[in-house]
Amino acid sequence: MGEERRGDVGHESKNPYYEGKKYKEPTYCTNCDLVYREGRWIEGSISSEEDPHEALCPACRRKRDRNPEGLVYLSGNYFQEHKKEILQLVKNDEEKAKQTRPLQRLMWADEESNSMELATTNEHLARRIGKSIARAHDGDLDIKSGHNERLVRVYWTRED
Ligand SMILES: [Zn+2]
Incomplete structure (x- = not known):
């Protein structure tokens, strides 16, 4: 354990853009700066004590893939x-x-x-x-x- 299986954190959906997909908390989107907290992507900030994970949020992923x-x-x-x-x-x-x-x-x-x-x-x-x-x-x-x-x-x- 302890190693994140990329793209397979939740098992809710095979759709990589699924908005209900679970991420570790906090995670921030490296493209648009949204923060994933309490199970959803919100506008927010990361405090200096936190050590956030990085990901692309589902919206930025769609943008990147033009999908x-x-x-x-x-x-x-x-x-x-x-x-x-x-x-x-x-x-x-x-x-x-x-x-x-x-x-x-x-x-x-x-x-x-x-x-x-x-x-x-x-x-x-x-x-x-x-x-x-x-x-x-x-x-x-x-x-x-x-x-x-x-x-x-x-x-x-x-x-x-
Ligand atoms: Zn984003």
Whole structure:
């Protein structure tokens, strides 16, 4: 005993991004400085007496691997015309989520000629973004989750 088996601390899930995975306490994320305490990743600090473990939190791991749990596709003429407002809404949603769930983040926003793809570390954030855009701007919202993979695709479009 005493040696940590890497990546196999808990047995809850084979998914390496599993947010409920257990880490030794305290552990801090070497990328975003979140701290793992009392069973969850939170904003916090490490005191000088502590000898923390180091890891990548599940959100930073997804970012590194470019492996999102949610994808949001935005398209349509209306989207092009109201892009600024809509992206502001997305930002607000991310901020709100982060306050209570710091692992829920945007990973990227890729602009294509006529649409935009947003990737999130967490499926709930993708759903939340889709729903709040639909609430504020109508349009067509379609949410599809895969059977095997835990990946949610959220499509929102509005032409005029
Ligand atoms: Zn992190």
